[in-house]
Amino acid sequence: MEHITPKENIILNVLSAEVNFTTCESIRLSRRVDRTGQRTLAAVTKSDQYADDLLEKVTTNAVNISYVCVRNRIGNETYDEARIQEANLFKSHHSLSMIDKSRVGxxxxxxxxxxxxxxxxxxxLPNIVNxxxxxxxxxxxxxSGSLKETLEKLLIHGEVVGLPDKHKSCDARLAKMVDEFKIELHAEDxxxxxxxxxxxxxxxxxxxxRLSQFVPEYAFSYLLRQKVSKISDLPISFVNKVWSYVESVSFEVLKDHCESxxxxxxxxxxxxxxxxxxxxxxFLQRAMDMIEMEKNTNYTCDPNFLASWKELKSANYDKLSDAVVRRRSKWIAINGYGDVKVDHLFDVPxxxxxxxFDLKMKMVAYWAVVLRRMVDWSALNLRYWIQKFVTEMGISVFTDMMLPGCGIEKMMEGPRSVAEKRDIFR
Known part of the structure; x- marks a missing residue:
């Protein structure tokens, strides 16, 4: 029953001309699953052996199904010989010749x-396609759901349970990249x-x-833009580097999921x-926007900025003045900055x-704020855009695989080796 129940299957009943059509078990089974008889066809065999009763059976058609009467091959007859004998049978036999020619052969x-x-x-077909x-x-x-879940575990949550060993260090690798970016920022020449x-x-x-003791705001802004410009390529390099790694991990995970x-x-x-x-x-556009914002605006709500600025100035200016005016030292150590050469300042008013010096110490204090902000921004945006990518990847994969030529067609393609063998026999 499992083979004749599906509505897309043809039910071919092969009956001997000697059987009673109305009591035939195969006909009864067919009618149970195909009451209208639209997909049931009966092939009535041995028409030449039971010709006398066959005309009445097919004329009354008590079972109301489509039928075709045929003649079996006898002995060593070839197919062509059998068809010739069959045609002669239904043409010349006194009773079989009376059967409609659209019902024989x-x-x-x-x-x-x-x-x-x-x-x-x-x-x-429409239902099959659906x-x-x-x-x-x-x-x-x-x-796509499994792919998204795996990438979230690897790149966002840092989970390692149930994952291949080669993927277990992804979260740590991303954290290391952020640390390396921080070191690069602080290693400004x-x-x-x-x-x-x-x-x-x-x-x-x-x-x-203007009053001589007041440093114009333009001076600080100009110097800030210069410093930001010097390190402006580092955030871009960071994005390219980290995204290259995300890409490699994603493709490895994708390959694992497509193994079957x-x-x-x-x-x-x-x-x-x-x-x-x-x-x-x-992500790159955000990084470039961040760089432009740092160039165009000098602001922080960090209360430590003013304290740090004042401390740097008070702890070092007297030392600088003493070295330049009294001791005429060539080098001095500036707390919070490093050893600097000062002999070119001997004749400066x-x-x-x-x-x-005030401008320099203000920049040192504020630059620490800028670098911390860049590192924090990069880490936060890295998480944010990885999450966006994981979601976007799931949607993109699902959507594109539904396009013609990508989804079911690809799944139905056999291995290339099989296709090559098939071509040989064409």
């Missing part, structure tokens, strides 16, 4: 099978031989009609690349030197 049986198949397909699509959608939903030179130059260029369907790896990888590129570009 193997060629007619083959034609009716094709016609019945066409009718069934025309009715069932069922396949539903199954495919369900499978792809599970696949500061000139210790030209101490206060830039500050004095900017003060000279920004001179105007290797033909799906290529289109799914393409969909993943699209999501990666989309989110990476947004005290008020200019003091303003330049």
């Amino acid at each position: 193997i060629p007619v049986l083959a034609q009716k099978l094709v016609q019945t198949h066409d009718v069934i397909i025309s009715k069932c 069922e396949i699509k539903e199954k495919l959608d369900e499978w792809m939903s599970r696949m 500061e000139s210790f031989e030209n101490f206060l030179v830039d500050e004095m130059r900017v003060l000279k260029e920004s001179g105007g009609i 369907f290797p033909q799906l790896y290529s289109p799914m990888k393409k969909a993943s690349q699209k999501a990666l590129e989309k989110i990476k570009n947004k 005290a008020n200019i030197r003091e303003q330049a």
